[in-house]
Amino acid sequence: MRSGHPRRRRTAARPLSLILALVLLGSLYAALVPSGQVAADSGTSAQVAEGKALFQVTCSSCHGLNGEGTSQGPSLVGVGAASVDFQMSTGRMPMARPGEQAPRKVNTYTAEEIGKISAYVASLGPGPAIPHSSQYDYSKLSDEEIARGGELFRTNCSACHQAGANGGALPNGKFAPPLHGVEPLHIYEAVRTGPQQMPVFAAGAIPDEDIAAIIGYLKGLEQEPSAGFTLGGLGPVTEGLFGWIIGIGGLCLFAVWITSRGARAK
Amino acid sequence: MARPAAISPEAPLLDTQSPAEEGAVTTVGGPLGWLDERLGVAKIGKAALRKVFPDHWSFLLGEIALYSFIVLLLTGIFLTIWFKPSMAEIEYDGSYQLLRGLQMSQAFESTLHLSFDVRGGLLVRQIHHWAAILFMAAMTVHMLRIFFTGAYRKPRELNWLIGVVLLSLSMIAGMTGYSLPDDLLSGTGLRFTEGAILSVPVVGTWVQFFVFAGEYPGDAIIARFYMAHILLIPAILLALIGAHMALLVYHKHTQFPGPGRTEKNVVGYPMFPVYMAKAGGFFFIVFGVLILMGATMSINQVWLYGPYNPAQVTAGSQPDWYMGWVEGAVRIMPGLESHWGPTTWSWNIFLPFAVLMGIFYTSLALWPFVESWITGDKREHHLLDRPRNAPTRTGLGVAGMTFYGLLWAGGGNDIIATHFHLSLNAVTWFLRFAVFLGPIVAFIITKRICLSLQRADRERVLHGSESGTIVQSPDGGFSEPHAPLSHDEAYTLTQHTHHTPLEETADVDEHGVRIKNPDAVSGFRARLSHWYSGDDIAIPTKAEIADAAHHGASDENSLEGSSEDPAQLHS
Numbered sequence: 112m113r114s115g116h117p118r119r120r121r122t123a124a125r126p127l128s129l130i131l132a133l134v135l136l137g138s139l140y141a142a143l144v145p146s147g148q149v150a151a152d153s154g155t156s157a158q159v160a161e162g163k164a165l166f167q168v169t170c171s172s173c174h175g176l177n178g179e180g181t182s183q184g185p186s187l188v189g190v191g192a193a194s195v196d197f198q199m200s201t202g203r204m205p206m207a208r209p210g211e212q213a214p215r216k217v218n219t220y221t222a223e224e225i226g227k228i229s230a231y232v233a234s235l236g237p238g239p240a241i242p243h244s245s246q247y248d249y250s251k252l253s254d255e256e257i258a259r260g261g262e263l264f265r266t267n268c269s270a271c272h273q274a275g276a277n278g279g280a281l282p283n284g285k286f287a288p289p290l291h292g293v294e295p296l297h298i299y300e301a302v303r304t305g306p307q308q309m310p311v312f313a314a315g316a317i318p319d320e321d322i323a324a325i326i327g328y329l330k331g332l333e334q335e336p337s338a339g340f341t342l343g344g345l346g347p348v349t350e351g352l353f354g355w356i357i358g359i360g361g362l363c364l365f366a367v368w369i370t371s372r373g374a375r376a377k
Numbered sequence: 378m379a380r381p382a383a384i385s386p387e388a389p390l391l392d393t394q395s396p397a398e399e400g401a402v403t404t405v406g407g408p409l410g411w412l413d414e415r416l417g418v419a420k421i422g423k424a425a426l427r428k429v430f431p432d433h434w435s436f437l438l439g440e441i442a443l444y445s446f447i448v449l450l451l452t453g454i455f456l457t458i459w460f461k462p463s464m465a466e467i468e469y470d471g472s473y474q475l476l477r478g479l480q481m482s483q484a485f486e487s488t489l490h491l492s493f494d495v496r497g498g499l500l501v502r503q504i505h506h507w508a509a510i511l512f513m514a515a516m517t518v519h520m521l522r523i524f525f526t527g528a529y530r531k532p533r534e535l536n537w538l539i540g541v542v543l544l545s546l547s548m549i550a551g552m553t554g555y556s557l558p559d560d561l562l563s564g565t566g567l568r569f570t571e572g573a574i575l576s577v578p579v580v581g582t583w584v585q586f587f588v589f590a591g592e593y594p595g596d597a598i599i600a601r602f603y604m605a606h607i608l609l610i611p612a613i614l615l616a617l618i619g620a621h622m623a624l625l626v627y628h629k630h631t632q633f634p635g636p637g638r639t640e641k642n643v644v645g646y647p648m649f650p651v652y653m654a655k656a657g658g659f660f661f662i663v664f665g666v667l668i669l670m671g672a673t674m675s676i677n678q679v680w681l682y683g684p685y686n687p688a689q690v691t692a693g694s695q696p697d698w699y700m701g702w703v704e705g706a707v708r709i710m711p712g713l714e715s716h717w718g719p720t721t722w723s724w725n726i727f728l729p730f731a732v733l734m735g736i737f738y739t740s741l742a743l744w745p746f747v748e749s750w751i752t753g754d755k756r757e758h759h760l761l762d763r764p765r766n767a768p769t770r771t772g773l774g775v776a777g778m779t780f781y782g783l784l785w786a787g788g789g790n791d792i793i794a795t796h797f798h799l800s801l802n803a804v805t806w807f808l809r810f811a812v813f814l815g816p817i818v819a820f821i822i823t824k825r826i827c828l829s830l831q832r833a834d835r836e837r838v839l840h841g842s843e844s845g846t847i848v849q850s851p852d853g854g855f856s857e858p859h860a861p862l863s864h865d866e867a868y869t870l871t872q873h874t875h876h877t878p879l880e881e882t883a884d885v886d887e888h889g890v891r892i893k894n895p896d897a898v899s900g901f902r903a904r905l906s907h908w909y910s911g912d913d914i915a916i917p918t919k920a921e922i923a924d925a926a927h928h929g930a931s932d933e934n935s936l937e938g939s940s941e942d943p944a945q946l947h948s
Binding site (some may be wrong): 114171187209253254257258259261262269270271272273274275277278279280281282284286287328329331332334337338339341342344345346347348349350351352353354355357358359361362363365366367369370371 | 398432433434435436437438441475476477478479492499503507511514515556561562591662663667672673674675676677678681683690692693694695696697698701706788791792794795798801802803830854919
């Protein structure tokens with residue numbers, strides 16, 4: 112590029128800087144408009160109406176035109192806005208194809224669209240609302256509180272999600288997904304709404320501050336360095352696999368090498 | 378096609394060459410001379426230094442196990458300096474943030490301290506664990522090598538038995554070590570062990586109370602396992618390894634067949650300087666590989682599992698690999714339970730745990746004797762079998778490996794389900810059938826492959842090596858001339874023993890009186906013997922080879938309408 116044409120670069124600079132400015136503006140907008148704010152307006156009827164229209168396009172083939180449920184999908188009356196926000200923001204809904212469990216995938220909906228659908232579903236019947244960020248804020252927790260979050264995680268969550276939060280198997284092709292890189296908001300919503308195979312943990316069982324401690328522990332785990340390659344963090348199965356392949360496999364190659372060398376050059 | 382079969386290369390030294398020059402021994406001077414005058418070390422040393430070992434890569438598998446054991450001892454000593462085998466509850470105040478302030482046993486606390494606050498502690502812990510994994514794996518492949526080459530045959534049955542005891546004891550050593558850190562995973566493993574003990578009918582409950590000094594988990598088990606792990610079992614292992622190697626030296630090492638190798642000699646390199654350098658070098662390679670593994674691959678990150686609490690469990694709770702097949706058997710076993718009177722019979726645990734392991738180790742221990750009973754072979758064997766020359770044994774071995782491997786997969790059924798996007802139930806149901814059908818299929822296929830290889834060997838000896846040149850005769854026929862085999866290769870392909878199946882002997886004489894015959898063969902044994910070696914392909918005889926050579930010279934093998942006698946080859 113250094114040896115390119117300076118004139119040409121100058122002509123391209125204008126449209127490029129325009130695009131850059133637009134991207135910057137857009138990003139700024141996206142950063143400044145929190146998704147919670149969209150949910151906060153959920154009472155407005157215009158939003159519900161728009162949400163209903165969106166719902167009928169994207170969700171109704173399985174959940175019914177009024178969210179009453181069909182043989183393909185459950186009723187959404189009373190699941191609450193938090194449920195919709197979790198399922199759509201993590202890309203689980205709409206499902207790509209019917210299956211035992213909706214996997215996490217890239218979400219193609221904007222926060223605004225999800226907010227509208229959430230508002231509509233919330234209007235069908237009372238359910239858990241999208242939480243305020245103060246409900247799961249873990250930034251002010253002490254080390255001891257976060258360690259307690261670890262105890263809570265191992266007591267309530269690790270039986271399915273695994274102690275290192277790497278996920279685990281459930282019957283008939285269902286699974287508990289890994290929890291690394293999941294937004295704190297979505298962890299909170301999942302605990303309260305019990306998506307897919309997960310049980311619902313109500314505030315009486317796990318209060319908000321306990322969820323914050325669990326989230327704090329999970330985020331702490333993500334920061335911890337591992338002692339070498341993690342081998343998937345799956346425990347003895349992968350350790351055994353690597354022990355055999357690298358240990359026995361590698362040493363067999365060495366053994367072949369050693370015994371192929373005679374004492375005298377022939 | 379024309380690649381010759383591997384022939385064991387000639388090595389310069391025979392064990393039988395031992396110059397008996399008495400005078401040479403007394404010339405040692407210096408400290409060695411001082412020792413020799415008092416202990417006679419020169420004579421022993423000379424014999425030891427001139428001891429010949431044959432060269433084959435698979436003979437080093439046992440050495441991997443030996444060297445891993447040495448690494449286990451060395452790293453284990455380091456770990457005992459810091460580890461505290463106590464179940465007393467204390468509050469964690471170390472440098473790992475995510476556990477700070479939690480109540481935990483001193484055993485777990487000292488493991489964390491060792492991992493995070495002792496210089497090199499985590500590295501040594503990881504090397505120790507990898508060495509344990511490698512130790513068991515090397516013992517297993519070593520045992521497979523012994524099995525498939527028939528190295529356990531007379532006079533080495535005792536050494537095989539010692540090996541079986543070593544294998545099972547090492548498993549207990551590994552299991553006790555796995556339980557020591559007292560993290561959630563090791564505690565779950567301990568709970569599994571407790572359940573397995575409880576499942577033993579009638580005495581199980583009593584034994585459980587005895588082992589745990591009361592109710593599970595109690596406060597004694599870590600200290601008891603510690604004693605077993607660092608003192609009792611290693612001491613027995615050391616003694617048995619000593620006996621294992623003494624017998625190896627006494628019996629002399631087996632060797633693969635080849636020209637110049639007989640039942641009475643050992644062809645290979647002497648201990649000094651060749652084997653000492655090779656074996657010594659291999660020790661450092663094993664040690665180096667283990668250090669690399671410990672330094673680069675994390676193993677058993679106990680801090681992720683947290684302190685053990687019987688109310689908690691983690692998904693993916695598995696034992697280390699050597700208990701994985703038992704874990705798999707328990708996982709795929711249907712839940713059967715009987716209640717007879719006041720007793721509970723937990724077949725779902727008892728059968729896949731105690732009964733399965735009992736059958737497995739007993740059959741391993743008995744196999745050399747069973748085989749020699751079936752074949753009626755009571756001779757000494759110092760030349761190894763090529764696996765193809767014992768098709769039924771090889772088939773049984775592969776069937777056993779298949780059985781073990783399928784159970785092994787069962788032990789990781791959840792990991793298989795999540796990582797290959799399968800249904801956990803489907804994996805389990807598949808394994809429930811495959812565990813029984815798989816070994817049968819593996820046996821049939823393996824035996825057929827062995828017999829085909831035997832046929833190919835026979836054909837090669839009789840007709841030589843295919844030259845790849847197609848020749849057209851004046852009357853239009855196509856043929857491929859065969860190159861005759863080298864003498865050495867022909868010897869290697871024909872030296873093995875062909876077992877003639879035992880025939881049933883009459884148990885009454887012509888007057889109907891019972892004969893007292895110590896060598897009597899029952900009908901059952903004769904049928905077993907036929908099943909065992911009845912299908913083996915006959916080794917070409919001298920006459921057949923001469924005949925084939927003559928035949929080949931006068932009339933080259935025609936491609937259309939082969940002239941060889943099909944009944945001879947495919948009987």
